[in-house]
Amino acid sequence: MRVLVTGGAGYIGTHTAVSLISAGHEVEIADNLVNGKAEAVRRVEEITDTSIPLHVVELTDQEATDDLVAQGSYDGVVHFAGLKAVGESWREPLAYYENNIGCTTSLLGALARHDVKMFVFSSSATVYGANAPVPYQEDYEPLEAASPYGQTKVMIERILRDVAQADPTWRIALLRYFNPVGAHPSGRIGEDPKGIPNNLLPFIAQVAVGRREKLSIFGGDYPTADGTCERDYLHVDDLAEGHVAALDAIARRDPGVGAWNLGGGRGTSVLQMLRAFERAAGRELPHEIVERRPGDLPAFWADTTRATEQLGWTAKRTIDDTCRDTWAWQSQNPQGYPEE
Numbered sequence: 147m148r149v150l151v152t153g154g155a156g157y158i159g160t161h162t163a164v165s166l167i168s169a170g171h172e173v174e175i176a177d178n179l180v181n182g183k184a185e186a187v188r189r190v191e192e193i194t195d196t197s198i199p200l201h202v203v204e205l206t207d208q209e210a211t212d213d214l215v216a217q218g219s220y221d222g223v224v225h226f227a228g229l230k231a232v233g234e235s236w237r238e239p240l241a242y243y244e245n246n247i248g249c250t251t252s253l254l255g256a257l258a259r260h261d262v263k264m265f266v267f268s269s270s271a272t273v274y275g276a277n278a279p280v281p282y283q284e285d286y287e288p289l290e291a292a293s294p295y296g297q298t299k300v301m302i303e304r305i306l307r308d309v310a311q312a313d314p315t316w317r318i319a320l321l322r323y324f325n326p327v328g329a330h331p332s333g334r335i336g337e338d339p340k341g342i343p344n345n346l347l348p349f350i351a352q353v354a355v356g357r358r359e360k361l362s363i364f365g366g367d368y369p370t371a372d373g374t375c376e377r378d379y380l381h382v383d384d385l386a387e388g389h390v391a392a393l394d395a396i397a398r399r400d401p402g403v404g405a406w407n408l409g410g411g412r413g414t415s416v417l418q419m420l421r422a423f424e425r426a427a428g429r430e431l432p433h434e435i436v437e438r439r440p441g442d443l444p445a446f447w448a449d450t451t452r453a454t455e456q457l458g459w460t461a462k463r464t465i466d467d468t469c470r471d472t473w474a475w476q477s478q479n480p481q482g483y484p485e486e
């Protein structure tokens with residue numbers, strides 16, 4: 147298939163582009179490069195030995211988006227484009243609603259006008275909110291999210307269900323990610339957050355290369371095995387392969403909307419992740435247990451039964467694989483991608 151990957155110059159987008167091309171699909175990328183990097187796309191071309199058209203575009207620009215879709219002859223879209231920093235969304239909620247919702251409605255309109263009706267959406271486990279029983283299951287209701295960022299995911303899932311209800315020819319996959327981590331084993335692409343990393347593994351990796359002094363562990367008194375929070379960390383290449391499986395599934399099944407958890411199906415604590423990374427880096431890393439971070443949940447992970455049964459997908463990579471690959475990326479690229 148010819149697939150447009152929006153936000154494809156970003157962390158998950160680049161890894162998904164590699165998996166799509168490896169599975170025989172043709173890929174084009176649209177990205178506004180606010181967070182993504184053109185260099186990352188060049189490295190995907192290097193890894194896959196293919197040429198990937200990169201369209202630098204604001205998807206909130208309806209005319210530009212129409213022109214993009216009109217020229218592409220796409221069979222389907224994987225939609226990552228959007229702002230994704232939880233803390234930033236509290237400070238700038240309007241920017242998140244305007245950008246994340248605006249990108250999506252503009253894109254959907256263009257796709258409908260050009261009869262491109264296969265759509266894979268980058269959703270998040272954050273839509274389960276704080277009250278869902280663990281392990282999270284896809285049919286849980288009500289979907290709600292604490293942060294404005296998470297609310298954009300809840301709202302976009304609603305928009306997609308309403309679009310499919312109005313036009314039953316749409317084939318839509320809502321993929322609810324747990325905690326994406328890791329990097330392609332080549333070490334050429336990986337997670338390169340702007341500024342101070344919010345998320346655990348990129349912060350640990352930056353401590354390991356000496357960019358950060360020490361890891362602050364947010365809370366050591368949670369009701370978990372070692373007192374630190376547990377999360378379902380999923381290797382980004384497993385996640386990428388989940389997108390290929392979802393695209394294939396919606397192409398062959400009846401039209402409509404499906405939601406699938408993409409997770410490892412188990413919890414790993416902060417301390418367990420730190421120890422795994424120390425094994426990968428071959429040394430102990432400075433850390434300190436400090437106060438809890440407001441809003442953190444003690445522990446959650448995915449029920450992945452539906453993805454295994456309906457998509458034929460299961461995560462294969464381990465936490466040690468994740469730390470090995472992250473360390474390869476970060477040690478080869480201590481400052482991340484070069485500044486453009």
Ligand code: WQD
Binds near residue numbers: 323324361364439
């Ligand atoms: C994991 C654990 C922290 C940093 C977030 C978003 C979620 C999704 C994935 C997009 C927690 C602890 C972290 C640090 C720490 N993103 N931690 N020290 O919060 O589970 O999920 O990223 O969809 O929407 O909320 O991931 O990596 O931030 O934190 O102790 O320096 O690591 O307290 O327990 P989280 P995280």
